[in-house]
Amino acid sequence: MKFAYKFNNLLGAAYKKGNLIFTPDGNSVISPVSNKINVFDLRNNKISTLPIESRFNYVALDLSPNGCTLVAINEEGEAHMISLISQTIVHTYRFKGKVRCVKFSPDGKHFAVCKENNAFVFKAPGQFSGQYNAFVMERVYHTSTDETTCLSWSTDSRLLAVGSKDMSVKVYALDKFANFRIIALRNHTDSIVQCFFEKGSYDLITISKNGQMCVWECNLNLNDLIPWDKAPPRKKQKVEEEVEDNVDELKVIEQTELEITEALKEVSLEVENETKEKVDQKNHFSYKKLDRHYLADEPRKDDREAVLTSADYHIDSKILVTGFSNGSFFIHEMPDVNLVHSLKISNEKITSIAFNGTGDWIALGCSDLGQLLVWEWQSETYILKQQGHANNTSCVSYSNDGEILASGGEDGKVKLWNVNTGLCFITFNEHSSAVTSVAFSGNKKFVVSASVDGTVRAYDVIRYRNFRTFTSPRPVQFACVAVDVSGEFVAAGAQDVFEIYLWSVKTGKLLEVLCGHEGPIGSLDFNPLPTSSTLVSVSWDKTLRIWDAIEKGSAHETIDITSDGICVVFNPNGQEVAVATLDSHIHIFEIKTASQITTIEGRYDLGSGKSDTDLISSKKTLEAKSFTSLCYSADGEYLIAGGQSKNVCIYNVKEKLLVKKFEITQNRSLDAMDDFINRRKLTEFGNLALVEERENREGGPVSIRLPGVRKGDMAARVHKPEVRVFCLEFSPTGQQWAAATTEGILIYSLKVGIVFDPWDLQIGITPAAVRNAVQEEKFMEALTMAMKLNETNLIQESLESIPLKDVELIINTLSIQYVQRLLLILAEALGTSRHVEYYLIWIQCILSIHGPSIKIQKNMPAILALEKVLVRRYQELSKICDHNKYTMQYISRLGEVAQKKSKELTDVQMKDENESDSDNEDLFEVYE
Structure with a gap:
């Protein structure tokens, strides 16, 4: 099995x-999500995460006009x-x-950056500026008395407006002009949020935090600025040159040096007056306030406390959109400031607003909810509406074909995600408290979720409704849930009454209450084999119990374990279970004999991850770490584990070896990332991380959490959460795995072509040899050599060169080991x-000829991948066929309508002709 898993996508977090x-x-839409950047393709309905990662959260970014260069800056001032x-x-x-x-x-050609009370202008590398060295500084402006907040360029890129918290907007020139001076626009009573230049002029619109908007008119047009090198020529220089040329003549007439000096002074004064008159013909750069509007009144x-938090202006259509701290936004038409549209999207503040190029779509981001919306304001419809879990994502589960991922959060919501597109397509809000566990049924028809609100709910994946609600005889808090392979029974464990409840999905009735544990139920799981109904559970009472x-x-069998049981999971072969305990061990037990097979020590693989507020050493911190989530790979040979750390480990079960360790994030904006506290934070007064640093924000949160708080809620002071892996899940296809973490749902997948992994390779097997065999029509030899090289593109090339009439013969000749490898290759190629x-003919021949010889358990990843790609291809072709069918019906209908109109027109013409003939006959009779 390959372990070249690479970070592929980030789900569950649309905007931070x-x-x-x-x-x-x-x-x-490009959206910063913590220390990563997501790109939402609105045309194809797909999310992709850029394969880059910062050491801190991104807070500012902008894209060059050609769309090739992105400048992203994190909260520590590191620009990428x-x-x-x-x-x-x-x-x-x-x-x-x-x-x-x-x-x-x-x-x-340039880009500007606001830092503290300064504004920096850099040359942008590229063909426009002719500069290919990055971050070459061009100008520095530092005249603001407070922190700068916003920037705006004029349409000719000659002027730069900088707004700041000192309630003023200053206008700077990038180059030196003869009739320009720095202007400070001071008429606001609060800090500036945004400022915008008008198109084709230097007129300005400035907006402050209290909702005041000022419109400023410039006295100069775009072409009225006079470059310094093209200013009116000074006559003084010409006169001095003429005087120097005529010195000899002045000496001839015997004028004194004093007289020459006085003559030069008079001429100089005359030239200065003349120059001043010419410059005054073009007035110096200045602004006049035309109007002031109060946008926060509505x-x-x-909400009397609502303040303006974000704004954007589309200069072509002259449309202004403003967002407020109460979750409402307003669209005004300029310059008359007519209210066009208003909408309230949430109760939290809108932190970012952006227009697209045409001005039809508006992107809105709410950082407190992690919500991203794209609104088409003319038709009043959502183009995109994505929101992650408000708090942490606590659990995830794959469907049996790997197409859908279900997630549960501490906000009480259950979301279903399309793994291919990365979009959430349905959200269930029935739970009233945190969701602790989710599980898919074996037939993919429904998903169940357990919550601490005392209910277990089953959701129909096809009709998107909650069709069953399972409850216990007395109020309990459910900590885990499992569904048997047939999808007929649901079991849930409680964390406060130490009991396991078993329900029937068809009737919704409680069938059994399993008692015996003496501590909270940590986890439970059903046997994945269709012939078995065994249920295993672990508890904090240091026991593993096997139920039928x-x-x-x-009736059950009890197995004692070394420490509190946290997680238990079945091997896909149905013969073994893995148990994670509080002492960082993973124990493997055989179910039939109830004997322990092996133990994996994972304490030192987790890493300590000392928090800034911890008062104990990292060595002591490490002793409290443990794995909280386990999952077997599809073939059952490997185990993935994660928990109270940033590390995810993959172990070989038989060899008890750590095969691969993944560090899920490098984000130092999260807590518990490092093993040691930075010495610069340690002072004689204690750790600086324990000092509250309040800022003037809406709601006024602080930078540290309340003592003892581990999980946040909407009212908590948590500002720097700890990095954690709450749940891990392998895809049934084996091509990817998902991790529910503090940052969201991270998807790691195998990418084709990143690792050379040959199979039974020999010296003479090369890509050139494969292509030579194809040219010589030795198709069987070419295919086997390509499969031994294990290069996907080469295998696909050799497959597509085989004539259709030879497919059945080649499949009959292939041995079973080649056939099993070929199934996964065909699934990838078909996609x-x-x-x-x-490729469907290939698959049909393989299943019809070698079907009985294929071992289902060993080839489960390939079979599931084949099912997944067939379902996707069927959906794609169905859409095309439906579109073609409806198009043909439409064209046919148009033809019928045109034919009917033509017939009616012909009838009318014939009627007119008959009437005209009868009139002619009457006239002829009258004439006679």
């Missing part, structure tokens, strides 16, 4: 903090210049301070190739 931006074509073509970080620059905003100029009707509740009721019928 920072600003949203659209790509130049307006079809995609990212190429969206190669999706790599090409350069890094440290500002050594917090950065509020970054903005590219419209011509793409939202304050519902369906046949024997409460990407256009030759759908060709």
Whole structure:
């Protein structure tokens, strides 16, 4: 099995903090999510996460006008210049301070950055500027008395407006102009949120936090600024040159030196007056306030404390959108400030707003909810509506074909995600408290969830409704849930009464209450074999219990374990179980004999991860770490484990070896990332991390949590959560695994072509030899050599060169070991190739000829991958067929209508002709 898993996608977190931006074509939204960046393709309904990662959360980003270069800056002032073509970080620059905003100029030659009370202008590398060195500083402006907040470039990229918390907006020129001076616009009574230049002019719109908007008119047009090198020529220089040329003549007439000096002074005064008159013809750069509007009056009707938090302006259509702290946004038409549209999307503040290029779509982000919306304001419809779990994602579960991922959160919601697109397509809100566990049925028809609100709910995946609610005779808090392989029974364990409850899915009735545990139930699982109904459970009472509740009721077998049981999971072969205990051990037991097979020590693989507020050493912290989630791979040979750490470990069960360890994040904005506390935080007064640093935010949160608080809620002071892995799940296809973490749901998948993994390779087997065999029409030899090289592209090339009439013969000749490997290859090829019928013939021949010889358990990943791609291809082709069918019906209907109209027109013409003939006959009779 390969372990070249790479980070592929981030689900469950659409937006965290920072600003949203659209790509130049307006079809995609770029959203910062913690220390990663998500790209939402609105045309294809797909999410992709850039394969880059920062050491801290991103807070400011902007895209160049050509859409190739992205500048992203994290909260510690580290700027990354990212190429969206190669999706790599090409350069890094440290500002050594917090950065509020970054903005590219419209011509793409420069970009400006706000830091503290300064504004920096850099040359943008690329063909527009002719500069290929990154972060070459061009200008520095530092005249603000407080922190700068926003930037705006004029449409000709010559002027830069900078807003700040000192309630003023200053206008700077990028180059030196003869009739320009720095302007400070001071008429606001609160800090500036945004400022915007109008199109084709230097007129400004400034907006402050208290909702005041000022409109400023500039006295100059775009072409009225006079460059310094093109200013009116000074006559003084010409006169001095003429005087120097005529010195000899002046000497001839015997004028004194004093007279020459006095003549020069008079001429100089005359030239200065003349120059001043010419410059005054073009007035110096200045602004006049035209109007002031109060945009916060409308939202304050519902909330008197509402303040303006974000705004954006589309200069082409002159549409202004403003977002407020109460979750409402308003669209105004400028310059008359007519209210066009208003909507309230939540009760939390809108932290970012952005228009797309055409001005039809508006992207809105709410950082407190992790919500991202794209709203088409003209038709008043949602283009995109995504929201992760408000708090941590506590559990995940794959469907049996790996197409759907279910997640439960501490916000009481259950979400279903499409693994291929990365989008959440349904959210269930029936639970009133935190969801602790989710599980899919074996037939993929429903998913069940357990919650501490005392209910277990079953949701129909096809009709999207809660069709069953399972409850206990007395109120309990459920900590875990499991569904048997047939989908007929549901079992849930309680954490406060130490009992396991068993229900029937068909009737919804409680069948059995399994008693025996003396501590909270940590986890339970059903045997995956269809011939068995065994249920295993572990508890904090240091026991593993094996139940056959369906046949024997409460009768069970007890196995003592070394410490409190946290998690138990069945091997896909149905013969073994793995148990994670509080002492960081993983114990493997055989079910039939109730004997222990092996033990894996994982304490030192987890890592300590000392928190800033911990008062004990990292060595003592390590003793309290343990695995909280386990999952077997599809073939049952490997075990993935994670818990109270940033590390996820994959173990070989038989060899008890650590095969691979993944560090899920490098985000230092999370707590417990390092094994040692930074010495710079330790002072004679204690740890600086324990000092509350309040800021003037809406709601006024602080930077540390309440003492003893581990899990946050909407009112807690948690600002720096600890990194944790709450749940792990292998995809049934074996091609990916998911981790529910503090940052969201991380998807790691096997990427084709990143690892050379040959099989039974020999010296003479090369890509050239494979292609030579194809040319010589030795198709069998070419296919076997390509499979031994294990290069997907080469295998697909050799497969597609085989004539259709030889497919059955080649499959008959192949041995079973080649056939088993070929199944997974065919599944991958079918998902990407256009030759759908060709590969379907291959699959049909393999299953009809070698079907009885294929071992289901060993080839489960390949069979599930085949089912997954067939379902997806069927859906795609169904859409195309339906579209073609309805198009043909429409065209046929148009033809019938056209034919009917033509017939009616012919009838009318014939009627007119008959009437005209009769009139002619009457006239002829009259004439006679």
